[in-house]
Amino acid sequence: MAADELKxxxxxxxxxxxxxRAVTSLYRPALDALGLTYPQYLVMLVLWERGPVLVKELGQALDLDSGTLSPLLKRLEAAGLVRRQRCAEDERAVRVYPTDEGGALRDRAMSVPRKLSGATGMGLAELEALRENLVRLTEEITAQQD
Amino acid sequence: MAADELKxxxxxxxxxxxxxRAVTSLYRPALDALGLTYPQYLVMLVLWERGPVLVKELGQALDLDSGTLSPLLKRLEAAGLVRRQRCAEDERAVRVYPTDEGGALRDRAMSVPRKLSGATGMGLAELEALRENLVRLTEEITAQQD
DNA sequence: CACAACCAAGTTGTGCACAACTCAATGTGC
DNA sequence: GCACATTGAGTTGTGCACAACTTGGTTGTG
Structure with missing residues (x-):
């Protein structure tokens, strides 16, 4: 009946x-050791993978707006991990650069997922299937919002 | 290789x-119409299902602590949807009661999942499989934290 | 050129999450 | 009976998310 479906x-x-929330709290101890929150870690992952990026590009990659990113980047800058600079070509845009310290943090961050990979109790194939379902769900949902 | 696994x-x-976040934002318009946030909706779901519950029981059901629940319940109380009362048997504990208005909101909330069930692009069996994987993942992770 | 429309960041305000703490009530061991 | 630990809520402080708005820069059009 319908009630089952709704439930x-x-x-x-x-x-x-x-x-x-459980996965985030699983990451927390390892990220605390790096001085990063989980959203800050995601930003650093993008910077480590792509190098300098515009705030707008970070927002597209993580699906976050400037209301979230601006203060987060300010904190990363205060921690000495990134540098922000206005674009010469377009003075509206701001490019985010990893500092030397921010780049060096990558090596220490490499061990983070290793510590946690066993905690899921799931095999690689299962995790991949789960990931694909989550990505598909996210895409279907965001497609609805056009 | 290892790097693939880590990635x-x-x-x-x-x-x-x-x-x-995508699912929460999908719920937002329907919940806005009810005057609820998503976590407030979860609290009301528990109350509709179980009736009056202790704050502690709410915390166990939703895996939230008093730091999150106390101000949330204060807002629900200000909105006239719940009432809080100290337990006679144990003066430390507080029981949360749905008000008449809070109970009446259930009827309007019934239509919320119906509006959204189609937006997932997934069948019932797929959703159930996804749910089971998520529950298993959550249980494995929280078991690690003992 | 002027000016409206648009755009990228940033700011403000609200509401979670969560750690760390306080406080009063309860339970425990001696 | 009484110190002492434990427990249930609440408070405080930090950091997201996100809506709504502001500001300054750019672009398109008449």
């Missing part, structure tokens, strides 16, 4: 909410 | 983070 719906969304 | 790890956790 299942709620459970999926709650499961997602709970799982996301 | 996959990151992607699973980012996929989770992104999917959770």
């Amino acid at each position: 299942l719906e709620n459970q999926v969304c709650f499961a997602l909410y709970a799982a996301s | 996959l790890e990151n992607q699973v956790c980012f996929a989770l983070y992104a999917a959770s």
Whole structure:
């Protein structure tokens, strides 16, 4: 009956909410040792992978707006991990550069996922399947919002 | 090689983070119409299902602590949806009761999941499989933290 | 050229999450 | 009976998310 379906719906969304917070809290001790929060870690991952990027590009990569990114980047800058500079070509835009210290943090961050990979209790294939389902779900949902 | 595995790890956790925010934003318009935030909606779901519960029980059901729940419940109380009362048997504990208005909101909330169930682009079986994987992942992770 | 439309960041305000702490009530061992 | 630990809520402080708005820069059009 319909009520089952509706209840299942709620459970999926709650499961997602709970799982996301659980994974973040699993990362927390390792990231604390690096002096990073989880969203800050995501920003650094983008910088380590791509090098200097515009704030706008960070926002597209992580699906975050300037209201979240501006203060976060200010804190990363205060921590000496990134540098911000206005674009010469377009004075509206700001490019984010990893500093030497920010780049060096990459080596220490390499060990973070290694510490956590065993904690999921799932095999690689299962994790990959889960990831693909999550990505598909996210894409379907964001497509609805056009 | 190891780097692939580590990168996959990151992607699973980012996929989770992104999917959770996407689902919450999908709920937002419907919940706005009810005057609820998503965490407030979760609290009301527990109250609708179980009736009056202790703050501690709410915390166990949603995996939230008093630092999150106390101000949230204060806002629900200010909105007239719940009432809080000290336990007679144990003066430390506080029981949360849905008000008449809070109970009546259930009928309007019934239509919320219906509006959203189609937006996932996934069938019931797929959603159930996804939910089970998420629950298992959450359980494995929280078991690590003992 | 003027000017409206648009755009990238940043700011402000609200509401979670979560750590660390306080406080009062309860439970425990001696 | 009484020190002492434990427990349940609440408070404080920090850092996201996100809506709404502001500011300064750019672009398109008449």
